[in-house]
Amino acid sequence: MVVHKRPDRTLGHGNDTFWAWCDRQELRLPRCTGCHTLAWPIEAACTTCGGEGFAWERLSGRGAIASWCTFERDYYQGQFPMPWDCILVELEEGPLFIANPAGMTGQGMRLGLPVRLAFLGCEDEAGPFNLPVFETDERADRPARSHPTEELIP
Ligand SMILES: [Zn+2]
Numbered sequence: 254m255v256v257h258k259r260p261d262r263t264l265g266h267g268n269d270t271f272w273a274w275c276d277r278q279e280l281r282l283p284r285c286t287g288c289h290t291l292a293w294p295i296e297a298a299c300t301t302c303g304g305e306g307f308a309w310e311r312l313s314g315r316g317a318i319a320s321w322c323t324f325e326r327d328y329y330q331g332q333f334p335m336p337w338d339c340i341l342v343e344l345e346e347g348p349l350f351i352a353n354p355a356g357m358t359g360q361g362m363r364l365g366l367p368v369r370l371a372f373l374g375c376e377d378e379a380g381p382f383n384l385p386v387f388e389t390d391e392r393a394d395r396p397a398r399s400h401p402t403e404e405l406i407p
Contacts, residue, residue, distance in 0.1 A: 259375045259384065260329045267295035270309060275383040280314055280370050282348060283307035293348040314370030315390065316342040319349060323359040342368055342387050355386040367393035 262272060267283065274281040283292045287304030298305050320341040327335055338359050342350045354362075355371050368387035375384040 255374065256381060257373060257375045257384075258332055259377050260332050261377045261379065262382065264379060266297060267307075271295060272382055274309065274311075275372065275385055278372055278383065280312045280385050281309040282312060282346075284310045291346060291348050293350070310346075312370075313345045315393070316344040316350070316368055316370075316387065318362055318364060318366040318368060319343040320364075321354070321359060321362045338362075340368075340387060350385075353384070353386050355388040357389055361389070369393075 262268070264272070270283075271281070283295065284290070284307060285292050285299040285302060285304050286306035286308055287299060288302040290299060290301040291310070292299050292301075292307060299307075318340055321338060323336050323338050324333075325336040327333075338354050338357075340352055340354050340362070342352055344350050353373075354368075355373060367390040369390040371386050371388050372383040373386045375382055
């Protein structure tokens with residue numbers, strides 16, 4: 254199996270739990286037990302109600318491209334093959350999730366493109382881990398979703 258070198262992940266409070274679920278091939282995000290908001294990115298307390306209780310909820314892994322960009326400057330001193338693509342996925346459950354695309358490049362991107370979760374075997378200074386990435390969901394039997402800001406335009 255090819256292991257991809259990556260810059261160091263954020264570890265510590267909450268993040269360790271996130272990565273432990275990824276190691277089990279599951280994308281889980283903390284849902285506030287007080288107001289039931291999915292709390293992403295990880296914070297010590299819910300940014301909606303201030304509660305500190307969370308339950309880790311498994312997500313469908315389905316979503317749609319909300320934005321993307323291609324980095325052509327080597328910000329990580331050779332830790333990524335250049336250029337590298339970054340996508341913003343609107344998860345089916347609501348949160349926006351920054352990730353890398355798998356099997357597609359900037360040329361194949363479009364707003365609302367259905368994507369599904371996959372895991373990429375990676376390694377950083379802390380050791381091996383599964384990185385959540387997204388690939389085109391050609392089996393999607395639903396209409397492509399539009400970018401959330403477009404829905405605000407009357
Ligand atoms: Zn809350």
